[in-house]
Structures are given as structure tokens and as C-alpha cells.
Amino acid sequence: MRTLGIVLIVAGLLALAFGGISYTKREKVVDLGPIQAETREKKTFPLPPIFGVAAVAGGIALVVAGRRK
Numbered sequence: 001m002r003t004l005g006i007v008l009i010v011a012g013l014l015a016l017a018f019g020g021i022s023y024t025k026r027e028k029v030v031d032l033g034p035i036q037a038e039t040r041e042k043k044t045f046p047l048p049p050i051f052g053v054a055a056v057a058g059g060i061a062l063v064v065a066g067r068r069k
Contacts, residue, residue: 005062012055020046 022044030037 002066005059008059009054012052016052020044060069
């Protein structure tokens, strides 16, 4: 339980620090034999701050519960 709590705390802090997950989407536009063209579009999947706060709080609760045993 302590390990899961620590993972949740770290994940929550990262979610609060970065505010989302960024990724690059590649799409092929033209494919004419040896001639190819593609586009790259950077997208962000936003994470609400409440997610980070909830993850940190849950992680702290798991670490405290793991110490009591």
C-alpha cells in the first residue's frame, strides 16, 4: 500500500506541475510513390488540477494507512 501511495503522490504532483499530457499526432497527407508528405500536430490532453490534488491526498492516505499496520 505504501508503494501505491508514493506512486499516487508522484503522479499527482506531476499532474499539478505540467497540467496535462502532450503528444504529437502524425498524419500522412500525400503518398504518390516516392513522394510522401505528412503533417505533425502537437496536441495536449488537459488534466484538471482537482485530479492532481485528489491523487496526492489519496497517496498520503495510503502511506499513512500503510504505516499503521
